[in-house]
Amino acid sequence: MFERIGEFVDAVPEFDRFAGVDELVAAMREIAREHPELAEMRRIGTSRDGEPLWSLTIRGGEEQVLVVGGVHPNEPIGGVSALHLARRLVEDDGLRLEWGCTWHIVTCIDPDGTRLNEPWFEPPLTMAKYGRSFYRPATDEQVEWSFPFAHKKTEFDRVIPETEALRELIDETRPIMLCSLHNGEYGGVFYYLSSTSPRLNEQLTTLPSRFGLPLHTGEGEAPFIERLAPAVFRAFTAEQEYDYLESLGLDPTERAGGESSYAYANRYGTAYLATEVPYWANADADxxxxxxxxxxxxxxxxxxxxxxxxxxxxxxxxxxxxxxxxxxxxxxxxxxxxxxxxxxxxxxxxxxxxxxxxxxxxxxxxxxxxxxxxxxxxxxxxxxxxxxxxxxxxxxxxxxxxxxxxxxxxxxxxxxxxxxxxVPPTPIPIRKLVGVQCGAILAAVADLVAPQRVRLLRAGRG
Structure with missing residues (x-):
């Protein structure tokens, strides 16, 4: 399985721009229409502004994997990556059968916010153009941080419709892996994982080098976040952030928002991967x-x-x-x-x-x-x-x-x-970012399912 990942990422095509909401939805429909025996597109909810929320299911085995793009609407790389992965899964029987999973792919979970960012999706990508059309929701309006949360002196239950749709999808599928696709502005590639292994660490830390991209090996986004390997951090929760602020003598109740998708899915024993890739690379990050x-x-x-x-x-x-x-x-x-x-x-x-x-x-x-x-x-x-x-x-x-x-x-x-x-912003070709995100997803899922496949083969059932 791991050998196939290199072949997969090396074959990622060029992309000339980020995909907007309409393009993502149309492409999902096309996949479902062209491959009805494998793929099904279904509506999972409605956004606050009345936009349909869609998931594309690609059948391939008993284990369920959930991939979510557009978790933060200013991070459109995930939509392109999720869509590319979906296309490859329906076109490559060997890839789909070797991983042996059913995939649920949401290319854009926040279409309302994504549309507000679309003016900067067209190249060239400059800081002025990016910032002038930038939109990131208030924390309590972010899909990633508006799951129910109660800890010490704070309680959050204002779950937005997009989060409710994702929550119901998690409840329905109980996935073995939840893959959340993110990106930032500058620096290097890094990851969040619920747990890892030496083999997965090696896969993730060497993957960016295939594209000449640096790792982010400095401090994590917050000092309380545990570092598991170079550029590999343990996924964190709102509860941990609350306790950290409290330990500094700051008022943690001022923190807006709820819990994360990672914490919510953890009730099903779901493994978690978040892949963070930059728009503009810089070797100083490593x-x-x-x-x-x-x-x-x-x-x-x-x-x-x-x-x-x-x-x-x-x-x-x-x-x-x-x-x-x-x-x-x-x-x-x-x-x-x-x-x-x-x-x-x-x-x-x-x-x-x-x-x-x-x-x-x-x-x-x-x-x-x-x-x-x-x-x-x-x-x-x-x-x-x-x-x-x-x-x-x-x-x-x-x-x-x-x-x-x-x-x-x-x-x-x-x-x-x-x-x-x-920090001169030389944009990274989108194909490199897609290659890292898709390769990380395949590596993380393979790290879970490969041992199971070996056991089945040894038992004579594979």
Missing amino acids: DHTPLDVSYSDLLSERAELTSETSRVLTTAFDAVRSELHVRSPHLRAMECFLPFLRTSAEADRVRAGTEDNRRPAVVAERFMVTAMTHSTRVRFAGMLLSALSAEIARGNDAEELRVEHARLTEVFDRWAAEADAD
């Missing part, structure tokens, strides 16, 4: 050359930069708050993320004062401070501009609104230019 500054210094620097970003955006937001009457998705997102920026800065300040972080920093850690700063600025300034634009579009001609929109546009343009100068 460079462990020591620097002449401490990691504490870098954390302090990031705290100050995040605080500055928070101050600029909060000042702009407060200046026009009384004029914002359109409850747009971008406005709701900014109401969620502005407090998040303040909490992030405070968490870094607390960590900077601990003894463990006074060690020498490495290049990969310096890179993450730089990359995260640029990402935060461009993402959130772009979303706040979209919120202001929505108000202006409805005919609100208040002077303070127009003045603040013009001022924030200048700030956004400067931040986007600084990002391009600091």
Whole structure:
């Protein structure tokens, strides 16, 4: 099985752009129509804006595997990867039979949010274009983080329709593996797993090198996340995040949102894989050359930069708050993320004062401070501009609104230019990202089913 993975990823074709919602749905329909003996497309729910939610089932065995793209709507690579995997499974009998699973493939679980991002899907991909049309939902409106959650002093039960559809699909299929497809802006490839093995670690850490892509081998997205191997981290839960914030003396009840799909599926013993791939690669993400500054210094620097970003955006937001009457998705997102920026800065300040972080920093850690700063600025300034634009579009001609929109546009343009100068964004060919995500899925599922196949063969039933 593992030998086939290399053949699979090497044969991934070129893609000239990310696929939008309509293209993904049309392609799923085409697969089901052309392969009715293998594939079935069915509606699993309805989005908040009335969009149908679809799953494509490809029959191939008793074990069930669930693959979900578009989990975050600003991460469209997963849709392309899920669709490519579906096409290969129906076209390659050997691949489908060797894995021996029935696949449930959701190419886009958040079509409403994805449509808001579609303006930047067409090449060329620049930071300015990306940020100006960027949308990421408020945490409690994200499919990934709106499963029911109750822990200590917090409780979340505002499950959105998209999450309810995914929850019901998990309940129905009880998959052996849930594959959640994600991507970020800069750096290297990394993974989240519920559990792993030496063989799977080797597969995952060598896969990006087939495409000349670096690994992300610095600190995880949060310091409490367990590192299992280079660029391989243990999947985490909202409960762990709550306890971590509490341990820093911060108020964890300010955290919006619920639990993750990983935590929910765990009740069925479902294994979990999340594959994170960047739009723009940078070798510094895997460079462990020591620097002449401490990691504490870098954390302090990031705290100050995040605080500055928070101050600029909060000042702009407060200046026009009384004029914002359109409850747009971008406005709701900014109401969620502005407090998040303040909490992030405070968490870094607390960590900077601990003894463990006074060690020498490495290049990969310096890179993450730089990359995260640029990402935060461009993402959130772009979303706040979209919120202001929505108000202006409805005919609100208040002077303070127009003045603040013009001022924030200048700030956004400067931040986007600084990002391009600091971390030149040379987009990674989409086929490489699809190859990594699809290869990781096949490797993770093979790590589960291969031992079972061996046992069946030895028992004379394979």
